[in-house]
Amino acid sequence: MNDKPDAASDVSASAPRTSGLGWEEFSLEVVDFFASIKLAMFLFIVLAMTATIGTVIQQGERPETYVQEYGEEAYRWFLRLGFTDVYHTWWFTSLLGLLCVNSLTCFHKRFPSVWRSMRQDKVSVSLAFIQGMKQQTTLSLNQSRDAVAERLVKLFAEKGYRVLAKSDPGEVTVYATKGIMGRVGAHVAHLSATVIVLGGLLGSYYGFQEFGVCLEGQTYHIPRGNFDLRVDKFWIDYHENGSVKSYNSTLTVIDQGTPTTTKTITVNDPLVYKGIWFYQSSYGDAWDQIEAARINVKEKGSDKIIATVDLEWNKEKAVDGLPLKMKMTDFVADFAFNSTEKKVFSKTAEHANPAIRLAVDERSSVQSTPWVFYHYPDLFEIKDSAYQFEFIGYQPKKFTGLQIARNPGINMVWIGCTMLVVGMTLSSLIYHRRLWAKIIPGESGITLHLGGTTHKSQIDFQKEFRKLTEKIHAQAQS
Amino acid sequence: MMRSLFLFDMTFWLYLAALGLYVAYLFAKRPAMQMVPAGHPIEDLEERDGAWATQLGQVATLVTVFGWVLNTVALTTRAFERMEHSGTFAPWSNQFEAMAYVSWAIILGYVLLEFRYRIKAVGAFVVGIGFIAMGAASLLPYRYQTAEPLVPALNSYWIYIHVSVTLTSYAAFAMAGGLGLMYLFKERVVNRGSQSRFYAAFPDLETIDELGYKAIMLGFPLLAFGIILGAMWANYAWGGYWSWDPKETWSLIVWLIYGAYIHARMTRGWEGHKAAIYAIFGFLMVIFCFWGVNFLLSGLHAYA
């Protein structure tokens, strides 16, 4: 701090220390180190610099991605330094921790003096102290000591200052102060950093975040909350020009077997139940189910289409005019076959190679369950069958992507954020000002020494000081 | 064609005119003690010159205020156009609108500063930045300038407050950057000892320095508030208040940079020259956060 009165009120902080290298000495050194503004500046800058890393290098990608883009040698260094997940490395977290320690120590060291000057103040100061101030003036007034003192007290009080006066034999000292809340605000901001970080830690240790892919009409168990969630409905709203306006899911919570809450969630409007939040996060086409499929039935010999059938999911349908019943029992979006388990599965969630499985019942004699492919119509032939089946179109089933999260630290984070905003706003709008006036009687009238300091905002204070001086002068003339 | 685009265009030209007038004002203003060729009556020249400069200054202010009013009308018109197309009012929903809003805020800040402190010379720098912001906006391709509907995640009442608060903090930092530049200009002549006439209207160094500090002390809490509002929004939209995506990380970086600045000012030697350079550096970082992240790192950011 470079303004003098602060040094004056910080006397206790720099009280004479006992000599020698005792424990006391050492702990004072430690406090000084951790409370130093230099350390704070260092931490701010280093945090800013290291935080850029994660915005340039993609975070949490698969190793191949890094090797491809940066080469193997670089990737090894990335791993060593934690550049693939910078914000969770031990060193980044330590920097944040150090910032907390720093601001707490700062609070510990400096807040007491702010607190003290809220309750009691040094009224009497020396004349030299006033004359050494940046804003100071001397007026000669042709009036009595007490009249001037009284007027000063009234003037300062009118301007919102808290005023204390002290009458010594001969001279009177008037002290006025305003805006200490600005400094309290700064210290509230200092405490907030730790509150936010603790809230964040709480959330990352005791909270969870999961992603759920849910289909309309299904009920899902939520083990972490020990209740069930039913997806009643999912739909998409569009703008006139065809772009997506919003997507929505109607969800019902079923607790102990009874439906308790129903809410339609949409982006920016989640459902909250027992501390668990359900967010509408995304949507897409399901990879293991479709709404409906369209099948061409062809006569094997002539290759002529003799019927086109629309099948609904898992519903048997008799084909008009033919001795044929069909059902669609399975769907995979990206066909793959596991030869050891003899099982069909979907390789990815993309609709890269869609296929359905039919259950075909021909004249109650031929029964088969062939897979038919959207992209490869002639892949398989059903023996003994009179028909060939062609999968020519389908209507995908939309899934709704739900983000499911609980964060027990969130309220603490919001409390910290409120402290931060309130504290910073106070410290930005209000500044701490102090005025001292010494009224010294002379041969004719008195001499008034007026001095003032401000924590910051020199130009505003200068203006205020000038106006005050003018006013005192004007009042003395009238 | 949208009516607002025409109004934004007009605003741009008015800001250009205002900038020109402020620069002219600087040139017209005479130093208080002017050496006059012998034989000329000093008083007359001084007076005529002074009146001329004062008039220029008044016109500059008038044009600026008028431009700002037009800017306001343009943003309001855009708000109604948005309402018709996408059901949200916020006229700061894409890069173009955001730029137009930032220049609105910068000019408003400047006008307030001028009325409060009666310093016109700042206009040549700060109105300049407002003008550049407006100009850069109008250089964006047309498809960025129209009021396309918002993607669902952005379509929320959070956009009103989160975006406007953050952009206002950018405007405050722009103001500080302009003042920093002005400080360096003035400092050069002061150091050279030559009181060239161009600098006659400049306030003294200490005032420029203080004003810059004030601007940052305004921007710093605003940015914090903006970031926090963004976190609250993310918590509502995505189920996590902080996910270290490039945009939010960069706004935090900018905030940390200014955090270092306000604390540095409490230590000796961080006023004046150093602070001015730092304010300019900080403003460059703001520009990167505002533009660079959207256009350079956009591959990583979902809503560039």
Ligand code: HEM
């Ligand atoms: C962690 C985040 C921090 C935030 C958000 C923060 C914020 C602030 C703010 C807003 C002010 C008021 C500035 C002014 O009045 O011009 C301030 C003042 C101050 N800060 Fe910080 N600060 C932080 C960390 C620190 C740290 C780590 C230190 C360690 C030395 C520190 C030391 C100080 C001091 C000494 C003051 C002056 C206090 C007074 O007026 O009595 N700050 N801080």
